[in-house]
Structure formats: C-alpha cells, structure tokens
Amino acid sequence: MQVFTSVLVLLIVFTVFIITDIRGYKQRKIDSMLGLAQVLAANNVSTLQFMDNEAAHQILSELHDVAPDILHAAIIDSTGRTFAKYVKDTAVGMAIPKDLPNNGYVLEYGRLYVTSLIVADKKVLGKVMLEVELSELEKIKREKFELAGILLVIAIASSFLIALLIQPYISKRLLMLVNTMKDAGSTGDYSKPLVDEGKDEISTLVRVYNSLMVQVKESQRRKEEFIGIASHELKTPLTTIKGYIDLIDSMEDQQPKKQFVQKALENVQKLERLIKDLLDVSKMQSGQLELNVQEFDMGTLLEESIAGFRMVSGTHKITWNGDHSPGMIRADRQRIEQVMVNLLSNAIKYSPGEKEVLVNSSSDGEEMLIMVQDHGPGIPAEELPNIFDRFYRTKDTSIHISGFGLGLYICKDIIDRHHGKIWVESTKEGSAFYFSLPMKYDKSSLTNVKPV
Amino acid sequence: MIRKCFFLLLMLLCSGWGAAVAQSGDRQADLKAVFIYNFTRYIDWSMDAEGSDFVIGVIGPSPVSIALNEIALTNAVGKRRIVIQTYNKPEEIQYCNILFIPRTTTFPLQSILDKAGRGVLTVSEETGLAKKGTAFNFVMINDKIKFETNLKAIDAAGLKAGSQLLKLAILVD
Numbered sequence: 075m076q077v078f079t080s081v082l083v084l085l086i087v088f089t090v091f092i093i094t095d096i097r098g099y100k101q102r103k104i105d106s107m108l109g110l111a112q113v114l115a116a117n118n119v120s121t122l123q124f125m126d127n128e129a130a131h132q133i134l135s136e137l138h139d140v141a142p143d144i145l146h147a148a149i150i151d152s153t154g155r156t157f158a159k160y161v162k163d164t165a166v167g168m169a170i171p172k173d174l175p176n177n178g179y180v181l182e183y184g185r186l187y188v189t190s191l192i193v194a195d196k197k198v199l200g201k202v203m204l205e206v207e208l209s210e211l212e213k214i215k216r217e218k219f220e221l222a223g224i225l226l227v228i229a230i231a232s233s234f235l236i237a238l239l240i241q242p243y244i245s246k247r248l249l250m251l252v253n254t255m256k257d258a259g260s261t262g263d264y265s266k267p268l269v270d271e272g273k274d275e276i277s278t279l280v281r282v283y284n285s286l287m288v289q290v291k292e293s294q295r296r297k298e299e300f301i302g303i304a305s306h307e308l309k310t311p312l313t314t315i316k317g318y319i320d321l322i323d324s325m326e327d328q329q330p331k332k333q334f335v336q337k338a339l340e341n342v343q344k345l346e347r348l349i350k351d352l353l354d355v356s357k358m359q360s361g362q363l364e365l366n367v368q369e370f371d372m373g374t375l376l377e378e379s380i381a382g383f384r385m386v387s388g389t390h391k392i393t394w395n396g397d398h399s400p401g402m403i404r405a406d407r408q409r410i411e412q413v414m415v416n417l418l419s420n421a422i423k424y425s426p427g428e429k430e431v432l433v434n435s436s437s438d439g440e441e442m443l444i445m446v447q448d449h450g451p452g453i454p455a456e457e458l459p460n461i462f463d464r465f466y467r468t469k470d471t472s473i474h475i476s477g478f479g480l481g482l483y484i485c486k487d488i489i490d491r492h493h494g495k496i497w498v499e500s501t502k503e504g505s506a507f508y509f510s511l512p513m514k515y516d517k518s519s520l521t522n523v524k525p526v
Numbered sequence: 527m528i529r530k531c532f533f534l535l536l537m538l539l540c541s542g543w544g545a546a547v548a549q550s551g552d553r554q555a556d557l558k559a560v561f562i563y564n565f566t567r568y569i570d571w572s573m574d575a576e577g578s579d580f581v582i583g584v585i586g587p588s589p590v591s592i593a594l595n596e597i598a599l600t601n602a603v604g605k606r607r608i609v610i611q612t613y614n615k616p617e618e619i620q621y622c623n624i625l626f627i628p629r630t631t632t633f634p635l636q637s638i639l640d641k642a643g644r645g646v647l648t649v650s651e652e653t654g655l656a657k658k659g660t661a662f663n664f665v666m667i668n669d670k671i672k673f674e675t676n677l678k679a680i681d682a683a684g685l686k687a688g689s690q691l692l693k694l695a696i697l698v699d
Binding site for chain 1: 557561564567568670671672673688690691693694
C-alpha cells in the first residue's frame with residue numbers, strides 16, 4: 075500500500091515535471107527563434123533596401139554556427155520572391171505550412187516555423203522565415219523519460235527497502251499488543267501494563283490501551299467489591315429468616331401450613347446456596363479463599379454426597395461404579411464435597427426425568443479420578459470451552475435451569491487450587507465431568523494452600 | 527508617362543517592395559537615386575537644423591537628378607521636404623546635405639570637395655573616387671550596383687553612418 079502510494083505520487087510528479095519541462099523547452103525555443111527572426115529582420119532592412127542579396131545571404135549563412143537546429147532560413151521580399159536563403163547541409167526540401175502567419179510561429183510536422191516581417195519606416199519590405207528542427211525535443215523527452223524511469227525504479231526499491239526495514243519493528247510491537255489484549259481477554263487479568271519505548275502512533279496506542287486497562291481493572295475491582303459486600307449483607311438477614319422458618323417448621327404439624335413452611339424453607343435454602351456461591355466467587359477473586367487441608371477418606375465423602383442426593387431426589391437413580399474406596403487424600407474436605415455436590419446437582423438438573431446418573435471413582439496410587447456422568451442432552455461443542463467461565467450459562471433456552479452460572483467456575487477454581495484437573499466430555503447422549511486430584515502433595519508446591 | 531509609371535514601380539520595388547531588378551541603362555540611374563534616398567536613412571543628420579528643407583545637390587545634368595526629383599515628390603527625410611538642386615559649376619554649390627557628383631562632370635574633384643565642405647555627404651559614381659575623397663561611390667560589380675565608402679570622408683564631413691549601411695559597403699581608405 076505504502077509502495078503503491080509512493081509510486082503513484084512519483085508518477086504524477088514525474089508526468090507533471092516532464093510535461094512542464096517539454097512545454098518550457100518548446101516555449102524557450104519559440105521565444106529564442108522569434109527573437110532570432112526579429113534580429114534577422116532588423117539586419118536585413120538595409121540588404122533589401124540596397125538589394126544586396128549577397129550580404130543577406132552572408133547574414134543567413136552565419137546561422138550555421140549560431141543556430142544549428144535551423145534547417146532552412148529564407149528572406150522573402152514583398153513580391154513573394156526569395157531574396158536570400160540558407161539551407162543546412164543535411165536538410166531536405168522545406169515544407170511551408172499553409173497556416174503560417176506573416177509574423178508569428180506554427181508548430182507542424184514536428185518542426186517549428188517562425189516568421190518575422192521586415193519593416194522600415196512603417197513599410198513592409200519582406201519577411202524572414204525560419205524552419206527549426208525540434209530534434210532536441212525528442213532527445214530531451216527521451217532523456218527525461220529515462221531519468222524518470224531510473225528515479226522511479228530507485229524510489230520503488232528504496233520504499234520497498236524502507237517498508238521491509240520498518241515492517242518487523244511495527245509488526246513486532248503490534249503483535250505484542252495483540253497478544254497482551256488476547257491474554258487479558260482470556261485470563262481476565264487486566265493489570266499487566268505494556269511497555270513501548272517508541273514515540274510514534276503505536277506507542278500512543280499502547281498508552282491509550284494501558285490507561286483503558288487501568289479503568290477496566292478499576293471497574294472490575296469495584297464490581298467484585300460490590301458482589302462481596304452485597305452477598306455478605308444478603309446472607310445475614312437470610313440466616314435469621316432461615317432460623318425462624320426452621321423453628322416454625324419444627325413447631326407446625328398441620329397441613330397445609332406445614333407444606334407452605336417447607337416450600338418457604340426450600341426456597342430459602344436455594345437462596346442461601348446462591349449467596350454462598352457468590353461469596354465463594356468473591357473470595358476467590360480477592361484471594362481470600364483459604365483451603366482447610368486435612369487428610370480424609372475419599373470413599374466416605376463420595377458415599378455421603380451420593381446418599382444426600384438419593385434422599386432429596388427420589389426420581390433419579392444414582393449408580394456408583396468403580397473403586398468404592400479409592401483411598402485417603404490430603405485436601406479441603408468441605409470444598410471437595412462442594413465440587414461433588416455441584417457436579418451431582420448439575421447432572422440431576424440437566425438430565426430431566428428418571429435418567430440414570432453414573433458416578434465412577436478410581437485411583438492409581440498417584441492420582442485419584444472421579445467421574446460424574448448424566449444422560450442429558452449434552453453440551454454443544456462450541457460451548458465446551460466456556461462452561462468453566464464465571465457467570466457462563468448455556469445458550470440452550472430449552473433447558474430452564476435457575477442459577478448464576480457459578481457452579482462449574484467454583485469447581486474449577488477449587489480443583490485448580492488442589493493442583494488437580496477438571497474437564498468434560500460431552501456427546502448428545504450426555505456429558506461426563508471428570509476431576510482428578512494428586513494423592514501425594516509436595517508441600518512446597520501448595521503455596522496458596524494454607525494447612526490447618 | 528510610361529517611364530514615370532515604370533519608375534514608380536521601380537521606386538516601390540527598391541524602397542520597400544523591392545526585388546532583384548535588371549540593372550542597366552536608365553534603370554541604373556533610377557536605382558542610384560533610390561540608393562541615395564536610402565542613404566539618408568542611415569546617416570545621422572541631427573547636427574542639421576530641423577524643419578529646414580533637405581537639399582540634395584547634383585553637379586550638372588544627370589538622369590539621376592530626374593529620378594531624385596521623382597522621389598522628392600512622394601518622400602521626405604524624416605519630416606523634412608526633399609529639394610533637388612542642380613549646380614552647373616562648383617562655384618554654384620550652396621548649402622546642401624547630399625552632393626551627387628555624376629560620372630559626366632568635368633570639374634576637378636578637389637574643387638568640388640573644397641566647395642562642399644563640412645556637413646555635406648558626397649556621392650560619386652566613378653571608379654576610384656571614394657579613394658580620392660567622396661564619402662560614397664557607386665561601382666558595378668557582377669552587373670550589380672554596389673557602393674564604396676570612405677569612412678574618413680564621412681568623418682571629415684562631421685557625419686556618422688549606421689552600421690547597417692556600412693556592412694553593405696565596400697570600405698576604402
């Protein structure tokens with residue numbers, strides 16, 4: 075693009091330059107030949123008066139040295155007869171244009187014809203006529219075109235060279251910016267400022283980007299602060315409400331009052347879970363989440379979790395396959411239970427009807443692998459990369475599930491903090507969520523895990 | 527009448543409409559008259575009083591003086607009227623601007639030159655007379671009328687000749 079622009083500009087400049095040059099040359103030629111014709115006319119007044127055509131011839135013959143590009147010169151007397159003439163050695167016959175004025179010029183046949191009247195005491199004695207070769211014009215044209223061509227080639231080459239030299243410098247910085255932006259977009263970490271030493275538009279862009287990121291970071295921080303405060307403030311009255319409803323529930327035996335109270339209690343519990351999730355996320359974001367690491371039996375944990383769900387959900391069948399005692403593990407029991415509860419509740423939520431939920435557990439002494447599989451509609455492939463994101467909810471509106479979209483995010487965060495892995499495999503026959511936990515910790519690697 | 531017509535035509539040809547014309551006999555006299563008139567254009571007459579007549583004197587009868595009279599009818603030198611005077615002997619020479627000495631004159635040249643004196647342009651038509659002191663002298667070269675010029679004589683007369691004229695002249699000492 076740059077090269078094209080410069081070539082275009084150069085072409086225009088050269089064209090104008092050549093045209094003005096040629097026109098300038100023509101005009102100069104015309105002017106000088108008109109001048110010469112006038113001088114010849116003045117010098118030939120006396121030769122005509124005294125009918126000295128030898129002298130006139132002598133004057134004209136001097137043109138050979140004075141103006142070598144004059145092919146023919148003639149002095150015509152007032153009757154139209156040739157009084158004296160000059161023919162350049164190489165010249166052939168003279169062609170006189172029809173529209174040649176008595177006092178002026180005509181450009182024809184690639185030649186310049188100039189005339190000037192010979193006047194004395196207001197009487198016209200005759201005229202001088204010159205035929206001028208413009209061979210120099212062709213030469214000048216050729217030279218200029220050659221020069222323009224050479225300059226154009228040089229200009230194109232140098233603009234290519236400059237573009238080639240500048241390209242990596244610009245591209246490198248732009249790519250750095252793009253990568254930083256991509257990073258910020260995928261990790262949500264906007265705090266990394268970009269450093270650019272340049273003083274051009276790119277460094278301006280970088281500066282603007284940095285200041286924008288400061289603003290983004292600030293608004294991010296405020297949002298998290300808000301979530302933290304709001305969820306905390308919501309939790310306090312809710313606990314009180316829950317306490318009283320519990321109390322009423324234990325006191326009331328009469329139907330349908332008892333049923334109403336239990337409905338209220340169910341919803342309060344749902345609300346409590348949502349607020350708890352929000353609080354967890356807020357803690358995770360602000361780095362306040364602490365793991366309460368202890369050694370416990372994974373088999374027991376799985377059994378308790380599954381039993382809890384079997385009690386609540388009468389319609390679903392939860393089948394536990396594999397190793398029922400995968401072994402002891404050092405982790406935050408409460409948090410791992412939270413992961414199990416989230417995965418199981420998702421499996422039940424997303425597989426309506428009486429479909430079976432499968433749980434599998436295994437261990438190889440190094441790692442423990444837990445799977446929770448449902449027989450729901452599965453997750454569309456394009457959504458798979460996003461399902462562990464914060465506040466991500468499936469776009470499939472046919473399934474109406476309430477919640478903030480925080481469950482899987484919390485699961486992933488907890489498993490990550492335990493240096494484990496969590497992933498999903500999904501087909502149209504259902505989704506299988508896996509998480510693996512290392513069974514042997516290197517204590518030093520648990521930097522953000524605070525032991526009891 | 528025919529002669530007059532012819533002369534007028536020649537006049538026109540030579541003083542402006544001129545072209546190569548056969549130069550022989552009376553035509554030569556006519557051309558010489560035209561040449562003499564044309565000389566006036568290249569001589570600086572500024573030392574002479576403006577407004578007065580421009581006098582061309584001719585010694586004795588000559589076909590040239592007839593031709594000069596014809597020119598005087600229709601032409602002027604600047605704004606000055608042209609008057610042709612004929613002097614039959616050197617003693618008669620009076621004030622004049624140009625003095626034409628025809629080939630036929632019998633008087634010694636020196637007596638004429640002495641009488642002419644300062645401010646007078648002398649014109650002769652005999653081979654060798656320019657060398658002897660006339661300012662201009664007509665000669666025939668290759669059947670064409672040419673003129674010799676004696677610069678010293680012009681200078682002695684206190685006159686100046688233009689370069690356009692001198693470049694056509696054959697200079698003699």
